[in-house]
Amino acid sequence: MKKILSLFIIILTFFLLGAGYFFSSSIVSFPITTLEEDKTKLNINSVVEFGLPEPESIRFQNGILRLRGWYFKNPKRKKCGVVLLHGHKRTRYGVLKYAPLFWKQGCSLFMYDARHHGESAGEYGTYGFYEKSDLERAIEFFSEISTVPEEKIGIFGASFGAATALQYAEGRNDFAFVIADSPYMDMRSIVEKRAVDLYSPLILFLSPIALSIAEIRADFLVDEVSPKKAAKYIFQPVLLIHSNSDEITPVSHSEEIFQNLKSNRKQLFITDWGASHCKSIDTRYKEYESIVNSFLKENTTFLK
Structure with missing residues (x-):
């Protein structure tokens, strides 16, 4: 027995x-989604659809890790910039829809494939644990090639990108703001x-x-991958946007993060537009744009 x-x-x-x-x-x-697969899935023909010029293809290193992306130099030459971070299993094509929010303001843009995504290297994805370090290097590199000071560079992230941005922001003051659409709390x-x-x-x-x-x-x-915990040490401006009908990441995740945020320049906007995960901007673009613009004007000196 x-x-x-x-x-x-x-x-x-x-x-x-x-x-x-x-x-x-x-x-x-x-499995990694290629740029071409993501482009096809999102039904995107060209960046021109988003009012953007053809980007400069860039590559940069974080240690031995190679990351690839796009740099859009704004002809208005304003001293502002935004790094846009895509969602899980997506590529930089996934954040193009957010680009006009900041391009129209005269800001240069920087977007790249996260490690183990798209054209970037990396054997594993770690939900923000190592990706926050990649973001630190991305902002440094963006500042170098654009001459925009790091404190005038904002971060926009969607889903996994939003969670990465919040983890990066922990204890830092060398960036302009974080706008996080549909982040997970841990x-x-x-x-x-x-x-x-x-x-x-x-x-x-x-x-x-x-x-x-x-x-x-x-x-x-x-357990160290936690935007909710990181929020206790974030003092820069933060805007959280989340649909109350998000079927992938419940809106309670943003609510928990918001409760922990120490910043006195924070906003949580819960949309009731019937949008699915990260689709609030697709559902009501003008209202979404108004939320972002109001936040920037009321809580930052980004556009001044």
Whole structure:
């Protein structure tokens, strides 16, 4: 009987480790969407559709990691710039729809594929843990090539990009603002939420194992990936926008982040436009633009 029990335990252990490893791959080593695939999926023909000129293709390094993106130099030559960060499994094409908000203001723009996304290198994606360091280098590089001071560079992020921007902002004052559309409050909760949506609540039995394996594989700490915790040390202007009908990331995530924000220049705008995840701007562009413009005028010196 002891031999049978021991054999069962061994088999169960190997099964759980195997299943956990498989699940961890979907967390940190997910399939990469190419630029062309993203462009096709989003039905984009050209950046001209967004009132933009052809960009300068750029590449920059963060240590040994190579990242690729676009630089749009605004002919108005105002001393302002915005870095735009795309969502999970997307590419820089995914944030083009937000570009006119800032291009019309005369600001230069910088957007790039996150590590393990699009044309950028990187074996793993870490939900903001290492990506916040990539963003730091991106802002430095953007400032160098545009001559816009870092304190006049704002950050706009959508979903995963929004979460990355908030984590970058922790304890810093060398940027103009963060606008975060539909961020998640921490990695553990969003991974488990999406796993349940895709499979069933039974997957929660595996998630601690999968997340632990993901930590080992990608060399990071899941519980340190938390925009909610980072918010306690953010003092620069922050605007959170979230649809109350978001089916991917519940609006409660932005509400939790907002409650933790220490900045006295913070706003939370919950849209009731029936928009799905990161689609508020698609649903009512003019109203979305008005929210952004009002925030910039009331809480920053960005456009002055």
